[in-house]
Amino acid sequence: MQIQSMFFKQRATEKLGDALLQGNMKKAKGKFVDGRARAVAEFGVWEELRTHAAMIRDRALANLDAYLVEFERNATRRGAVVHWAESAEDACRIIVDIATRNGVKKVAKSKSMVSEEVNLNERLEEAGIQVVETDLGEYILQLAKEPPSHIVAPAVHKSKEQVAELFVQAHGKPRLTEIPAMTREAREALRDHFLTADMGISGSNFVIAETGTTLTVTNEGNADMVTTLPRIHCVITGIEKVIGTFEDFASLIRLLPRSAIGQTITNYLTLTTGLKMPGDADGPEQMHIVLVDAGRTKLVGSDLQEMLRCIRCGACMNHCPVYQNVGGHAYGWVYPGPMGSILTPVYVGLENAGDLPNAATFCGECAVACPVKIPLPDLMRKLREQQFDRKLRPWAERMAIAGWSFMATRPALYALFAKVGARVGSWLGGREGLIHSLPGIDGWTKGRDMPAPQGRTFRELYKQKSREHG
């Protein structure tokens, strides 16, 4: 996916003016937030489970090297081939190689954000291979030639009517108005692809070290098709997805769908362990698992390591008031919302995503919603510290902070400036006490008045009163 994260501010402003998107986002918000709240309330011991899940993820990250090797050993024993991709390019090269070596003409894919991250579809298409997205949301976006705007519900920014229009163009059938009928039509279109694809590509929500299992949660069952029907199955996922045991998985799976959309469990849990064995009815003849680093090891041992706990539920973005207002495309890369505001700068460079760590009021809703207790605002602040230290923010902003720091640590000087500020501000506010525009804070005054100071500071008045009362 092309990196546009440096243009967050402009893109966000555009999205705020997009009435259709605004309507679509408002509809989605209730479903995610209320659904999760209900599921959490029903669960009862949610906080205990969160603490436990954070521990599971921390244990996996502390033993990342050992768990990955154990995973490789167990997956290999079941006939899978494990590939290690250090970079995005490596990941694509490995998969394109597998495909071309085996004469693959068509790939059926279930949803994978890592494949978006590494631009896999483009690379496969360049090699002359047809790629069909089979997750309904991803399928819609493939027709629309758009990237996902949400990691769980990729087409959340689209309305039913927009999808109907895309289907008319793609399927050449009469326009539909009801979602079930539209879904049925997409299923019919996809069925043929499942049966004719030479290779299936899936992501993996977790990979389990003790068994060599990869697994995918879906609500459509498309991952079941992709992992079993084609003769080759290729999994692409990040190295941080490894967990130790099936029991760990049992805990995490109670959190993931509840956090994502308030489901107790997804309609399908697709677990894949190795090849088709004698006596198995289905299964691939070849299975390849591509474990992608692409910047993840940079986080290990850093003060941002907690970010690697992420299980990609999307709760942080669903609860983020910034995301809710601008949508995922504003963020300009694969991962939107609070988690993206940390991952994007890390993966594509802080200098290419300067606004993202600042695209937060630190309201804290994401940290409360995160099922694995990632302190997202704290991590964004760490990135702001890096920006501060590396002088990556605009000159005027840096000078403002430097000036403020200088004065705030010098009480007499500060008091003088506050006195002057209170008087000037009051004068600017005029009779109504409102400042309508002020250079330097036009970000504020463009859409709001600035209620003006009232002429005297508290400390001046307090001193005066103390004198009067002796």
Next chain:
Amino acid sequence: MKVGLFVTCLVDLSRPGIGFAALKLLEGAGCEVVVPGSQTCCGQPGYNSGGREVAKALARKVLAEFRDCDYVVAPSGSCSGQMKVATVHDLFKGEPDLPEFEKLAAKWHELSQFLVDVLKVDKVPGRFDGTVTYHDSCSGLRELGVKMQPRYLLQMAGAKVAEMDGAERCCGFGGTFSIKLGDISTRMCENKCESIRATGAGAIVGGDLGCLLNIEGRLRRTGDRETKVLHFAQVIAGEG
């Protein structure tokens, strides 16, 4: 009982009345209140802009100014979060001055929590006849658990509290965010104002001046000159 009043830089500069309301409430409840004259800011603007060192320098300054107090009280959840949470859990974690900051954090209280949870006041000097709606500021709510205390105090003053939809939703202020990403901030604030209007309340009340200036600025820009925007201290001190 010697109580230090941390006025906050915004109240000092912009709305001294909130400081005097806090003073009146504390003195009225029998506290001996001191207001160190050298106080400036808690350091949060620097902290959230990535300036860790200046945040630490200011935290040390606050510590020195309020060392002799039995309690420190601030009419802000945001500044209180900075001094109760950020210092202890982040800025001075693993450093020799941590115990000092832990002591400061333990005796530091946001105003409504101090009045309700520590002083256990059962009456307030102010009277407010009318309906208000209360905006929960993010830091106070999520870092400190300020929720029922200000509502309880407002009801003590006779105000009827009409809950708005999404009272716990951020108003879009976020300190420097409100200037750096002004368009998003304004939209978030507009959403908040919509919820406020829908209650029909005559006043929107909160516990953090940053949020209140933001909300007031948007209400006035959109032509609403009527709805009062007040800090709860002003209402319950009878200075609204």
